[in-house]
Amino acid sequence: MNTLPVNWLTEGLIDFEYKKYLLLAYLKAVKAEFGEQRLYPVFSDLIMHYRNLQQVKEHKQLVYEQFPERISRSDFEKLELVYEKIVEDDETMQQIEEIIQFASPLFNHALKEGKELYDFVERHLEINPVGITPIYHNEGYIFLEAYPGKETQVYLYHITVFENTYEKYKGINTRHLQTIRRGLAQTHESLKVRLLRERQELPNPATFAVVSRVPVPLEHALLPIAKRSLVKYVTRLAS
Template sequence: MNTLPVNWLTEGLLDFEYKKYLLLAYLQAAKGEFSRHRLYPVFSDLIMHYRNLQQVKEHKRLVYEQFPQRISRADFEKLELVYEKIVQDDETMEQIEEIIQYATPLFGQALEEGKELYDFVERHLEISPVGITPMYHNEGYLFLEYSPVKETQVYLYNITVFENTYEKYRGIHTQLLQTVRRGLALTHEHLKAQLIKERKEMPNPATFAAVASLPVPLEHSLLPIAKRSLVKYVSQLAA
């Protein structure tokens, strides 16, 4: 889809009409993705751009932690230097603030659409344990499927916990192991037993099934939301 550079506010021609054109083209493409029930990566990008605007508007600076991991520290430092120069130029800053004033509510509307789509998919996604759940939940198997497809995506998942001074965060990594076609004879419990038999390194794995009652794109919506929902579910088990 049509993407928006991280430093779109300062990159290229600093002109309100030009920036407006870039922004509207990007938002139109983003809403096109939502209309096809494709939430990621566009939703994450919208959040990043919106937070960037808020930081520039409120503090006249950028915060590295607000950017996705694909932005390196070196790239960020160069970008922040550009903004420091801009803040010192009153005329340039006036143009930047005009663009921010126009762009902020438009990003807000697009984010609201993305959130509605996220909530819609999440409401139609049910996560449940398969068999007896062990005390350790941060590693195991995730069975992912949606109606009316009879296939089950089998993932190995690993949840990592990292903290800063203020908060504790959980991240999740998944690896697709196989795709199986389930039937009456192959229940989730039977599939788990089969995995235990085949993969001796995990004799008592935590296993969860995430089943969606509506068809949405796997890579762009269902899997990312299932991963976040699983992290939330496991966090509640550990509380």
């Protein structure tokens, strides 16, 4: 897909028509991805670019924690240095602000489309515990099924808590273990029993079945949304 550099707004030629061309080409590619129901990684990129845009617009310091995990600390520091030079140059800043005025509503529209697609997929997810659920929910197994549910993707998951100066938030890591071809006699409960026999590292794991009721791409929509939805589900269980 046609990507947009992290510091597209401030690097290279600071010219309205040139930046407009870059942006429109990128947003056209974004729309094509959404049309295929491929939310990730494009949705995360959109959020990053929008936040960067808002930070420059409001002349505020960039905050590393607000950017997706895929941007490295070194890339961020380079972006921050460029930003500091830009805001000290009134003429260049005027050009930047003109680009921002054009770009902001376009990003807003694209983000709205992405959020609608995200919400649609999330509404059609069913999350249910498999077997007896232990008190500790932050580690265990996910049984993920895409529509029409002929296969079950088995993942090991681990939820971690991160803190920064402003907030505490949760993240989730997953590792794909195996793909199971489902039969009529293969229930989630029997799959869990089989998994416990084969793997001894988690004697009493929390296990959740996450089933999609609409057809969406596994890697680019279902899995990332299922992970975020499971974090919310587990958080409610613990409250």
